Amino acid sequence: MAKFVVEKSGPLVGEVSISGAKNAVLPIMAATVLTDEVCEIYDVPRLRDVDVMCQILRSLGAGVTENYEDHTVVIDGSGIDKSEIPYDLVKKMRASFFVMGPLLARTGAAFIAQPGGCSIGNRPIDLHIKGLKGLGARIVQDDNSVEAIVKELTGSLVYLDFPSVGATENIMMAASLAKGVTTIENAAEEPEIVDLANFLNKMGAKIKGAGTDTIRIEGVEHLHGTRHTVIPDRIETGTFMVAAAITRGDVLIKNSVPGHVRPVIAKLIECGAVVNDEVDGLRVRGDLRKLVATDIKTLPYPGFPTDMQAPFMALLTTVQGTSTVNETIFENRFMHAAELSRMGANIRVDGRNAYVPGDKRPLVGTSVMATDLRAGAALVLAGLVAEGRTEVADIYHIERGYENFMDKLNSLGAKITRVDD
Ligand code: EPZ
Numbered sequence: 001m002a003k004f005v006v007e008k009s010g011p012l013v014g015e016v017s018i019s020g021a022k023n024a025v026l027p028i029m030a031a032t033v034l035t036d037e038v039c040e041i042y043d044v045p046r047l048r049d050v051d052v053m054c055q056i057l058r059s060l061g062a063g064v065t066e067n068y069e070d071h072t073v074v075i076d077g078s079g080i081d082k083s084e085i086p087y088d089l090v091k092k093m094r095a096s097f098f099v100m101g102p103l104l105a106r107t108g109a110a111f112i113a114q115p116g117g118c119s120i121g122n123r124p125i126d127l128h129i130k131g132l133k134g135l136g137a138r139i140v141q142d143d144n145s146v147e148a149i150v151k152e153l154t155g156s157l158v159y160l161d162f163p164s165v166g167a168t169e170n171i172m173m174a175a176s177l178a179k180g181v182t183t184i185e186n187a188a189e190e191p192e193i194v195d196l197a198n199f200l201n202k203m204g205a206k207i208k209g210a211g212t213d214t215i216r217i218e219g220v221e222h223l224h225g226t227r228h229t230v231i232p233d234r235i236e237t238g239t240f241m242v243a244a245a246i247t248r249g250d251v252l253i254k255n256s257v258p259g260h261v262r263p264v265i266a267k268l269i270e271c272g273a274v275v276n277d278e279v280d281g282l283r284v285r286g287d288l289r290k291l292v293a294t295d296i297k298t299l300p301y302p303g304f305p306t307d308m309q310a311p312f313m314a315l316l317t318t319v320q321g322t323s324t325v326n327e328t329i330f331e332n333r334f335m336h337a338a339e340l341s342r343m344g345a346n347i348r349v350d351g352r353n354a355y356v357p358g359d360k361r362p363l364v365g366t367s368v369m370a371t372d373l374r375a376g377a378a379l380v381l382a383g384l385v386a387e388g389r390t391e392v393a394d395i396y397h398i399e400r401g402y403e404n405f406m407d408k409l410n411s412l413g414a415k416i417t418r419v420d421d
Pocket of ligand 1: 023024026095121122123124126127129162164165166167307329330331373374401
């Protein structure tokens with residue numbers, strides 16, 4: 001297993017460019033199953049999760065050409081002739097489950113292993129199942145697998161008890177080829193949903209309302225190939241904004257979309273950071289004022305993103321005063337708190353709340369472990385300002401979701417090396 005060795009690095013200064021969004025490109029790649037024509041996707045980040053999605057599409061019979069030099073993936077769905085995704089691929093990445101809807105719509109069947117939980121929660125799929133059943137699918141599931149078959153998907157009204165991102169995406173993709181109209185109520189509103197809907201509409205789908213809580217999909221007979229550039233990754237954007245603040249640096253974050261990170265901008269400003277929307281990107285300065293505590297509550301978009309909770313908590317361990325962090329999305333997303341406490345952060349966790357005392361004393365480098373990709377990123381950021389050396393193990397989590405994370409940070413003045421055990 002590989003680890004990052006992070007030395008206390010001083011203020012990060014310079015500019016960094018954001019890669020394409022992991023959580024947009026994965027459902028978009030899954031959506032290429034809906035057509036037997038060729039799709040070209042640009043600004044694809046080089047990530048482990050993208051590699052796994054390529055393997056999944058190949059296992060179904062698609063032709064997949066990855067050209068990471070220019071961040072392009074070309075997918076030819078004409079050869080898709082299977083309806084089963086092997087367990088060894090599903091267990092590598094939960095987002096494999098996003099293929100269920102498109103596979104059902106394309107082939108009339110989908111046999112996928114239960115995606116199972118992960119470290120941040122048990123990650124149920126009941127809303128995905130509810131939506132696909134609502135479109136007429138017969139679904140049988142046991143502890144190990146989910147089997148869905150349907151003669152013809154038919155549009156219907158689907159109410160999501162929770163605005164699940166994945167369920168909204170799965171249902172929207174399946175409904176694109178259903179007979180009649182589907183309305184998803186209490187839909188997720190994330191920018192990645194909008195990017196997926198834009199991709200599907202370029203394929204010939206008829207989707208309205210993506211980005212709101214009500215999405216209307218008028219099914220069509222056939223979807224064709226298309227070309228699409230993936231939106232920038234708003235969580236990578238937020239992570240580098242926090243990197244500038246926690247190191248009291250001055251960083252210009254290029255290829256970012258300010259409108260996708262409003263809650264993170266607001267909370268950084270509450271802490272005393274200076275954030276300017278400049279022509280070339282978002283400029284974040286943590287060096288102009290003393291940074292102070294603030295409170296965070298994670299919510300579905302447009303609320304504060306749960307994926308930014310861990311990186312932001314790292315910042316809160318270094319500011320004046322005690323902050324409260326309320327995680328409302330996932331039931332077990334505070335494992336980084338224990339690792340930060342090993343560095344001296346003295347965080348108290350009580351159910352869905354974490355109480356983060358600020359800069360009583362500086363963090364001290366030690367050996368810590370990444371438990372998920374956002375927790376791993378948080379620990380690296382903490383290591384940039386901790387006294388001495390911090391070793392972050394299990395960095396494969398980080399490499400799943402952040403393209404060239406170490407190189408981008410080092411280009412801003414960080415002192416990180418990668419060691420393969
Ligand atoms: C997506 O996961 C993202 N992953 C996650 O990012 C992100 O944290 C999450 O949305 C929330 O924004 C991808 O897009 C690949 P959900 P997803 O369904 O779709 C409950 C990262 O770090 N729920 O919106 O799985 C669930 O238990 C990853 O990049 C049900 O109850 O998230 C959770 O409490 C981590 N039943 C809440 O909804 C269901 O059928 C949010 O889950 C589905 C979900």
